[in-house]
Amino acid sequence: MTTENPGPRPGPDPVQRTLTEDVPALAASTRQATLLRPTAGDPGPRDSSVGGPLLWPADEPWPVCRASHVVSKREKLSDPDREILQEYDRRMKARRRARTPGASVMPKEEDEARTRIMDGANGIDMKTWERVRTLSEYPAAPTPMIPVLQLRAQDVPGLPMPEGTDLLQLLWCPDEHPEPPGQPRYWGPNVELRYRAAESVGTVACPPRPEHAQHGYVPRPCVLDPVPVVDLPEESELPEGLVAAAGAWAEARGVRYARHLACLPGWKAGGWPSWHLTDLVTLDCSCGARMRLLLTLDSGHDPKLVLGRSGELRVFACPEDLTHPFRLNMQ
Numbered sequence: 001m002t003t004e005n006p007g008p009r010p011g012p013d014p015v016q017r018t019l020t021e022d023v024p025a026l027a028a029s030t031r032q033a034t035l036l037r038p039t040a041g042d043p044g045p046r047d048s049s050v051g052g053p054l055l056w057p058a059d060e061p062w063p064v065c066r067a068s069h070v071v072s073k074r075e076k077l078s079d080p081d082r083e084i085l086q087e088y089d090r091r092m093k094a095r096r097r098a099r100t101p102g103a104s105v106m107p108k109e110e111d112e113a114r115t116r117i118m119d120g121a122n123g124i125d126m127k128t129w130e131r132v133r134t135l136s137e138y139p140a141a142p143t144p145m146i147p148v149l150q151l152r153a154q155d156v157p158g159l160p161m162p163e164g165t166d167l168l169q170l171l172w173c174p175d176e177h178p179e180p181p182g183q184p185r186y187w188g189p190n191v192e193l194r195y196r197a198a199e200s201v202g203t204v205a206c207p208p209r210p211e212h213a214q215h216g217y218v219p220r221p222c223v224l225d226p227v228p229v230v231d232l233p234e235e236s237e238l239p240e241g242l243v244a245a246a247g248a249w250a251e252a253r254g255v256r257y258a259r260h261l262a263c264l265p266g267w268k269a270g271g272w273p274s275w276h277l278t279d280l281v282t283l284d285c286s287c288g289a290r291m292r293l294l295l296t297l298d299s300g301h302d303p304k305l306v307l308g309r310s311g312e313l314r315v316f317a318c319p320e321d322l323t324h325p326f327r328l329n330m331q
Contacts, residue, residue, distance in 0.1 A: 015253075016230055016261060023245045029238060032158040033231040033264060033271025036151075038222035040302045045204045048155040048226070050267070050303045051219030054147045054169050055196070058203040063192045064142035065173030067180040070187075071137045074130040081117045082129045088114065089126070136178050144208040145171035145192055148219055149297065152198065156269045157228050160294070162322050165195040170295065170315070174210060174217035186328045188313060189217050193326055216299075216306025231271030232262045236280040265312075267303075268296040273314050276331055283316050283327045291316040291327055 043052030095103035121131035153166040172189035180190040250257040263274035294317040318324035
């Protein structure tokens with residue numbers, strides 16, 4: 001059973017309130033959200049935080065990742081192949097300096113030689129002169145996951161929680177994973193979600209650390225300054241008539257609906273997801289329910305994460321039962 005934690009209900013900001021008053025059909029599309037607003041700090045295990053210590057029982061096994069990882073294999077080029085590529089690089093630069101038409105187009109002879117030297121690799125490191133191959137490989141030993149986010153119910157009004165719990169914890173394996181279990185068409189850190197009752201935790205665990213972690217997947221410890229808001233969907237989630245009405249309303253006030261009023265950006269619990277890199281993607285639970293946005297984790301700012309192409313990692317959950325598998329999406 002899923003419950004919403006008690007707490008003050010947020011109201012819409014003045015602009016959104018006026019919009020939903022002027023276009024009342026939009027009111028049914030609003031969703032409660034909480035902007036988490038992480039700032040660098042020194043959180044404790046009983047605080048809501050990004051990258052801080054988790055309230056994790058010492059007698060409970062720490063989560064580990066057994067999924068395949070994306071790894072890079074390097075092969076040193078032979079001296080003759082290195083000299084060929086260096087010569088081709090000099091020729092390309094000379095053509096560009098001379099502003100030769102089609103200077104960036106590689107002649108057939110050079111293209112064929114480069115294809116032979118690449119030998120199916122993903123790229124060439126021109127500093128070390130090595131072929132770099134990207135492969136999927138299972139780790140020799142399970143990889144300990146690292147703490148990424150902890151939310152107390154009292155700090156995030158309306159955050160859905162299974163009955164009897166008041167703490168949401170998110171951990172991940174800080175490396176690239178090609179479609180980890182249950183996550184089709186997703187590439188990124190392998191994520192674990194846990195819900196628990198804070199009062200049930202006595203002695204707190206000291207977590208193990210992985211031997212390897214991708215720099216952009218290790219968050220800087222941050223405290224949170226949550227603020228409740230009301231979020232509106234992007235235009236692809238609205239009926240055509242409402243899109244026109246909302247767009248006209250915003251344009252008359254010198255703003256753009258999609259850019260200024262919908263899908264509030266940043267670290268967020270709840271609300272609406274944007275689909276700024278792809279068309280709208282609907283994620284359905286195995287039970288048939290359309291999944292809803294649970295969490296948005298953002299790149300940059302104080303946590304200093306780099307997610308995808310400096311974008312967002314979003315966690316979607318079943319609105320009927322939080323024990324059903326969640327889904328991940330990167331934008």
